[in-house]
Each structure stands twice: as C-alpha cells, then as structure tokens.
Amino acid sequence: DAGVTQSPTHLIKTRGQQVTLRCSPKSGHDTVSWYQQALGQGPQFIFQYYEEEERQRGNFPDRFSGHQFPNYSSELNVNALLLGDSALYLCASSLDGTLAYEQYFGPGTRLTVT
Amino acid sequence: DQQVKQNSPSLSVQEGRISILNCDYTNSMFDYFLWYKKYPAEGPTFLISISSIKDKNEDGRFTVFLNKSAKHLSLHIVPSQPGDSAVYFCAASELSGNTPLVFGKGTRLSVIA
Numbered sequence: 001d002a003g004v005t006q007s008p009t010h011l012i013k014t015r016g017q018q019v020t021l022r023c024s025p026k027s028g029h030d031t032v033s034w035y036q037q038a039l040g041q042g043p044q045f046i047f048q049y050y051e052e053e054e055r056q057r058g059n060f061p062d063r064f065s066g067h068q069f070p071n072y073s074s075e076l077n078v079n080a081l082l083l084g085d086s087a088l089y090l091c092a093s094s095l096d097g098t099l100a101y102e103q104y105f106g107p108g109t110r111l112t113v114t
Numbered sequence: 115d116q117q118v119k120q121n122s123p124s125l126s127v128q129e130g131r132i133s134i135l136n137c138d139y140t141n142s143m144f145d146y147f148l149w150y151k152k153y154p155a156e157g158p159t160f161l162i163s164i165s166s167i168k169d170k171n172e173d174g175r176f177t178v179f180l181n182k183s184a185k186h187l188s189l190h191i192v193p194s195q196p197g198d199s200a201v202y203f204c205a206a207s208e209l210s211g212n213t214p215l216v217f218g219k220g221t222r223l224s225v226i227a
Binding site: 004044048099102104108 | 118158163207216
C-alpha cells in the first residue's frame with residue numbers, strides 16, 4: 001500500500017514564475033492538506049481540500065491556490081514566486097472525520113526560488 | 115505570533131539515558147497535542163499524542179506529559195537510542211477531527227552512542 005506520494009522531489013524556479021506541485025493521498029483517504037516548511041521552521045498550514053473544494057485555509061496570500069481531483073489527488077499552485085517561497089512543501093492526507101494524528105505526510109517537494 | 119513553541123533547537127543525549135523534549139503553547143483552545151518525528155528527506159511521522167483530558171500518555175519508550183495549567187507538554191524517551199536521532203515537532207489542534215495542525219519549530223535530537 002503506497003503512502004502519500006509527492007512530485008517532483010526537487011524544483012528550482014525563478015522569481016515571478018509559477019509552479020505546480022502534486023500530491024497523491026494514501027489509499028482510502030479523501031482529504032488533503034498542504035503545509036509549507038521554511039528552513040528552521042515547523043510546517044505551516046496552507047489549506048485543506050475535501051470533496052474537491054477548499055475547506056480551510058491558513059494565513060497565505062491568494063498567490064497560493066489548489067485543486068483536488070475526483071480521485072482525491074491534489075495540486076498546489078503558487079503564482080508570482082518570491083524568494084521567500086523557497087521551502088519544503090508537505091502534503092498530508094487523511095480520511096474525513098478521523099483524528100488529527102491520522103494525517104499521513106508525504107516526503108515533500110523542495111522548492112528553491114532564485 | 116507563535117502559538118506552539120519549542121525553545122530548544124537542539125538536544126544531545128547519551129545512548130541509554132533519558133531524552134526530554136519540551137513544548138509550550140499559548141492557545142487555550144488547543145485540546146489535542148501530538149509529537150511528530152522527522153528524518154531528512156522524509157515527511158513527519160506521527161509518534162504519540164495526548165488529549166487535553168489526560169495528563170499522561172505512554173507508548174513503549176515514549177511518554178508525553180501534559181500540564182494544562184502551565185500550557186506545557188513534554189516528550190520523554192527512555193532509554194534513548196541512536197535511531198531516535200531526528201527532528202521532533204510538537205503540534206496542536208483545537209479539535210480532534212480533520213483540523214489543521216499548528217507546529218512548533220522543532221528540536222533536533224542527537225543520541226550519541
């Protein structure tokens with residue numbers, strides 16, 4: 001049983017560009033959350049998708065957007081990249097209504113903005 | 115404004131001894147607390163949790179203590195093993211359902227053989 005998978009593993013982009021990160025949830029999970037982990041910081045909640053809609057959102061600008069597909073996979077899009085967007089982006093999946101500890105994290109995508 | 119604080123960026127412990135990792139929080143609405151372990155190039159993995167109605171939860175070598183009045187929790191690892199070397203994150207949430215987790219900055223634990 002594959003766990004949470006994310007692609008790509010690493011990515012280098014230039015300021016002002018746009019980027020799309022992808023996440024496939026653990027089998028049986030229907031909810032996907034995205035977190036940003038900057039260097040030396042803990043993961044910070046970006047948003048959560050359930051039933052193909054954004055259900056909750058953290059304190060991130062509108063440049064950060066997402067999508068969830070019918071197969072529960074998800075994308076994170078970031079427009080007009082800034083140097084400060086350089087971070088590890090983590091995807092976590094869960095089954096709706098389950099406990100907080102039942103969120104499973106993927107290995108992350110390391111985004112570098114130059 | 116950091117709602118979950120881990121004030122020790124790093125901790126070094128001898129193998130076989132006790133490791134104590136500390137975490138403080140400011141939001142009194144938090145009622146569920148978790149510890150995650152993270153190795154390089156991997157996502158955080160759940161380690162142990164505690165509900166606010168308890169003051170202690172134990173799982174093998176890992177014990178989490180919660181002091182609600184002090185808004186403080188700690189993770190004890192006894193005995194510490196070299197494989198425990200990782201970054202440990204404290205996290206909290208307001209509800210026990212599908213709610214976003216609020217993480218601390220993490221503590222890097224090094225267990226020396």
